[in-house]
Amino acid sequence: MIKQLVGLLAVLAVAALFVALLPLMAPTELGPVTRHYVEQGLVENRGANLVTSIVVNYRGFDTLGEVTVLFLSVSGAGFVLRRREGLVPEPQRRSSELVQTASRVLFAPIVLFGAYIFVHGHLTPGGGFQGGAVIASAVLLLLLADRDRLLPHGFLSVIESFSGFGYVVTGFVGLAATGSFLANRGVIDLGTWNRLFSAGVIPVIYVLIGLKVGSELATLLDTMMHADQAGEGHR
Amino acid sequence: MIFIDLVVCLLAIVSAVWAIIARNLVSAVVLAGVVSLAVSYLFLRLAAPDVAMTEAAIGAGLSTVIFLIAVRRTEEEEKR
Amino acid sequence: MNLLSLHALAVGTAIVLILVGLAGALVRRNLLKIVLGFSIADSGVNLLIVTLGHIPGRTAPIIDDPKLLKDAGSLVVDASKVVDPLPQALVLTAIVIGVGVTALMLAFVVRLYAQGKSLDIRDFGRLKW
Helix, strand or coil, X not given: CHHHHHHHHHXXXXXXXXXXHHHHHCCCCCCHHXXXXXXXXXXXXXXXXXXXXXXXXHCHHHHHHHHHHHHHHHHHHHHHCCCCCCCXXXXXXXXXXXXXXXXXXXXXXXXXXXXXXXXXXXXXCCCHHXXXXXXXXXXXXXXXXXXXXXXXXXXXXXXXXXXXXXXXXXXXXXXXXXXXXXXXXXXXXXXXXXXXXXXXXXXHHHHHHHHHXXXXXXXXHHHHHHCCHHHHHHC | XXXXXXXXXXXXXXXXXXXXXXXXHXXXXXXXXXXXXXXXXXXXXXXXXXXXHHHHHHHHHHHHHHHHHHHHHHHHCCCC | CCCCCHHHHHHHXXXXXXXXXXXXXXXXXXXXXXXXXXXXXXXXXXXXXXXXXXXXXXXXXXXXXXXXXXXXXXXXXXXXXXCCHHHHHHHHHHHHHHHXXXXXXXXXXXXXXXXXXXXXXXXXXXXXX
């Protein structure tokens, strides 16, 4: 009972905080930093999607840290639910013929769609995170169709580590070329606004992020589905 | 248009409350997915298509699936 | 503030979602329900942050139309025509982090269940001495 009461009090306190903050919640003008990002975004980066420009270039260092956090949480989940090597999973109920055939037909188009999303991240809504999630859902389809399938973890971790490494290398290339980490101008030709080959290193980094997020989320799904049974691994 | 927004907001709130009080875990998880989908519509209306895509793909899709796997994994061992 | 505007509706929904999720996480006893509460509160926080950057009557920060430029010759964008892209960039990454953190919590729940055969948080009171 006390727990419920304390919980209710905490919720009420947060509600009061929000009511006090309500007048601050209706902006009418962009702040000075955002104003620079919006006005100079095309001049400095040539990326039509300003959100992508901010995520990958202006705040690219933050995104590097963010990708690291995702990696840590996925590997943390993998550590907690360890899949023992050489463990043959118990045979499960087979999925229907329809699911199996459909997953075989649909896997490649879905992966292609994910790649399309992150290749066009600097032009249209979308990008590495969304494309990676779409690729992971294609892998999920495979796992659903054949529940005994074990994903090739070695292959996935090679993709994952090479894309992470490529991200850092791109940053250092910017450092060597212009003197600032993850710089965009002066590394590759920026190209013309609204073309596929534009925006310098932004598409390169977003493709790397897409591969990294896709392989991480696929590993996560596999970990959750095939974790060793009944917790014997840690006793 | 604003009435559609109103309906979606109510849908989000009702599903959230229902997800918290529901007895059945699977229906609670699916209702949380509905909350994510409604929030994703609101992102689109708030001129944030990037965020709407992310929320629809990750919040409503993958997150729901991970929850469902967790529900299944905490049920199946009960039977043994 | 007009109560039947998109802005007011979104702020209201976001705050209600945060409170409902928080209440669920604090009051429920099923571990999966607690994680679910956190996940709902996460959606609410993201919605609130995006709403803070939304200015009514403006378009999305994707410059695919020359009409959004200040003048035809240069590539300077007219800052009075698009919404704030910064909160959107923040939330974009926050959603992905959110699913990672949720998956980690769920992994702990599955592991706790495997060892304690229970989902009730009161059965895991070993820290409560």
